[in-house]
Amino acid sequence: MIDRRMDTSTAPLLDYANPTAFFDGAYRYRSWNGVMSTAVTAGLGAGLLFARNRIFTRLAPDPTLWWIGQGLGLLGVAALLAAGVGLVFVLQGYERLVRVTEHGVTHGRKHWPWVRVARFGGMKYTNGIAITFQLRGRGHGTRILVTTPLLTAERFAELASGVKGFTRATYPDLLVVEEPEIPSSD
Numbered sequence: 001m002i003d004r005r006m007d008t009s010t011a012p013l014l015d016y017a018n019p020t021a022f023f024d025g026a027y028r029y030r031s032w033n034g035v036m037s038t039a040v041t042a043g044l045g046a047g048l049l050f051a052r053n054r055i056f057t058r059l060a061p062d063p064t065l066w067w068i069g070q071g072l073g074l075l076g077v078a079a080l081l082a083a084g085v086g087l088v089f090v091l092q093g094y095e096r097l098v099r100v101t102e103h104g105v106t107h108g109r110k111h112w113p114w115v116r117v118a119r120f121g122g123m124k125y126t127n128g129i130a131i132t133f134q135l136r137g138r139g140h141g142t143r144i145l146v147t148t149p150l151l152t153a154e155r156f157a158e159l160a161s162g163v164k165g166f167t168r169a170t171y172p173d174l175l176v177v178e179e180p181e182i183p184s185s186d
Contacts, residue, residue, distance in 0.1 A: 019101040022162040027096045028148040029089040038086035045079030048072045098145050114171045121177030122156050129156040129180045
């Protein structure tokens with residue numbers, strides 16, 4: 001016979017309808033970051049198409065260079081299409097939700113519950129701190145959630161201590177790093 005009773009002395013009481021939000025923000029594409037990333041992507045696409053054109057007009061007889069030129073052309077078209085989508089996002093004022101709650105981390109339509117998160121922390125940039133986390137298991141890189149504006153040092157310390165306080169008893173395997181990392185060039 002299976003005992004279906006649960007020891008509720010250590011289990012947290014979660015309000016699934018209204019979870020406690022440690023952070024509630026968004027990334028706005030209509031910002032300097034959104035405009036610059038769209039412009040850089042468009043410049044990259046134009047540069048690749050220009051390189052393709054130079055290969056075909058100067059060095060066309062070599063079949064190997066023909067394939068390289070075709071590849072550059074396809075990459076250039078893909079970059080210009082990505083820049084077009086980015087431009088639409090910028091013009092429409094598209095926002096992507098970024099939330100850290102007692103249920104986990106949410107970015108846009110994707111949600112990662114705390115049981116899947118191995119590490120939670122921040123990445124320090126010159127103009128603020130971005131939220132970072134890493135999923136459990138092999139092959140999961142660090143995910144960086146950029147917000148508009150980036151978090152201040154005080155706001156990040158408040159967020160990290162709130163998450164650490166909540167997850168300490170419930171998710172003891174979760175590592176919460178309270179000091180933001182500095183990006184390395186490795």
